[in-house]
Amino acid sequence: MTMDATSQRFLMCRPTYFAVDYAINPWMDPSAPVDADLAIRQWEQLRQTYLDLGHTVELIDPVAGLPDMVFAANGGTVIDGKAMAVQFRDPQRADEAPAYRAWFEAAGFELYDPKHVNEGEGDVLLVGDYLLAGTGFRTAHASHAQLQEVFGYPVITMQLVDPRFYHLDTALTVLDERTVAYLPEAFSPGSQAVLRRLFPDAVHATMADAEVLGLNAVGDGRHVVLPAQATDLAAKLRDRGYETIGIDLSELRKAGGGPKCCTLRLRQGKASK
Ligand code: ARG
Secondary structure, eight states, X not given: OOOOOOOOEEEEOXXXXXXXXXXXSTTOOTTSOOOHHHHHHHHHHHHHHHHHTTOEEEEOOOOTTOGGGGOGGGGOEEETTEEEOOBOSSGGGTTHHHHHHHHHHHTTOEXXXXXXXXXXXXXXXXXXXXXXXXXSSSSOTHHHHHHHHHHOSOEEEEEBOOTTSOSGGGTEEEOSSSOEEEOGGGBXXXXXXXXXXXXXXXXXXXHHHHTTTTTOOEEOSSEEEEETTOHHHHHHHHHTTOEEEEEOOHHHHTTTOOTXXXXXXXXOOTTTO
């Protein structure tokens, strides 16, 4: 089987000021040690992996005092040249929103401001012509209607039920335009039924994979970059014909983040690509 990789444009933020100073999800323990230098080296390896795959990586300047700013996926949602800025649930991350907004503006994207809590691509994933939008912990359900209005893609609400999988991108990975991998137990019964209906061929991950944030992965249609510890998931993906690349982000996982959290997809307009 051959699969086509599409080259991607990503936005990332070097973890210069990364730390676990507060706890806003169950992964975060401010009393546990974090190796800040190792965090930077692991992040550099992720960035280099994207470059080696032929993707483009743009960088936003990190801001002192914003330790979670490395999680660029939460900086916005960018589709068809439109950038929707974010509004964080937690005050500790609030100041990241204007920093990312300014970056989108300077980069020439058409800007939209959120009316409700919206944590960007952490909770908003484009699969083909559908937007899957998570709610339950962070992004407000009300923001889903605004996403549909701004982007013009049908938005399908996904109810998250396990606090460890608080963002949609910790429970579900987009593999290509038609397929996803996900942890069924992270979703409400109704959302599980919707996922089965939309993606009958989806890869089902195990709790062991999800507990190492294995679903926080980045696919380009052919390759899947995922946490190195998610070995069962990697084997299942290889059986489906994907090439897997394991990355160790042990230090960033202490904040509840993996490869996808560090990576915001920048999508230009369809016509211009
Ligand atoms: N500590 C961050 C938070 O709780 C981690 C964000 C991870 N990002 C993601 N896209 N899942 O907000």
